[in-house]
Amino acid sequence: MDPQKRVEEMLYKLKERDFRITPQRLAILKTLAASKGHPSVDDIYQEVKALFPTTSLATVYKTVSLLKELNEVLELGFPDGSNHYDGYNPAPHPHAICIKCKKIMDPELMNIDELSEEMSKKTGYKIFHHRLDFFGLCPACQQKN
């Protein structure tokens, strides 16, 4: 998927719901669409500040939150309180997380729909989305031992 295409998708979703397109929002969208590294709010803030020095951290929080409601960004929260975001691929998908260097990877797709189906049957829940993370050591961190 082309990052520019992603920006246009997000823009369409915002316009569709009559949200205004501001320079700050556009900068945040571009950062999210381009980054494959699952940035935190503060990471996004640092990038956007380079282009719009007056941008407020609160604006980043609110824009990310808005995109989350529109299902245009995937939120990954961790028990240590750190939240990271995938704006490049906002659909639920599994992640591999290094417990040492905190790198978050997007592995090639594996199908979880069967699991979701099984879960639905066994619990009676109507499932809307899911979250699947694997924690371990990335190849680089395995070397350094």
Next chain:
Amino acid sequence: MDPQKRVEEMLYKLKERDFRITPQRLAILKTLAASKGHPSVDDIYQEVKALFPTTSLATVYKTVSLLKELNEVLELGFPDGSNHYDGYNPAPHPHAICIKCKKIMDPELMNIDELSEEMSKKTGYKIFHHRLDFFGLCPACQQKN
């Protein structure tokens, strides 16, 4: 698994590492071992206070944190900041979470080892544990519509 057995398992792990067994800790262990509802720290605190009114919230935090390090409790953190704990079954296992009433269910086992294996092969990560949650509406909340 019998809750009493779980308490004894946890006690063994604590003694093994020369941690002291205090009335407060024992009360926290019992609460965790017996509860199948995935309580929060404050839920545990409220239950323990009924038996030991002077118990401090900080003590509950420290004991839960200690049990987490000993792999005797499973921590479930959510982006809204709420953390919940499974002391009845501390091994990683999937959960079904109701987005309306927040109920957390333990479905009958499905095997994730194959997925873990696939993930390991595709990313090169050495996987230690995982987290799998399904979000949706529980049967009760589906009715109320």
Next chain:
DNA sequence: AGGATAGATGATAATCATTATTGTTAAATA
């Protein structure tokens, strides 16, 4: 183009779950 207006922004205060601190208490051991 100019003006009206409701939504967005920036700065900062408030919130709240968790963690750190510190003097006191009591579990474990001999």
Next chain:
DNA sequence: TATTTAACAATAATGATTATCATCTATCCT
């Protein structure tokens, strides 16, 4: 029972997120 030291209770500090509000501006209308 005395000694040692981890654990305790009470409370302050932390820090990410959220709320507030005065100001600004994207969008629409004339």
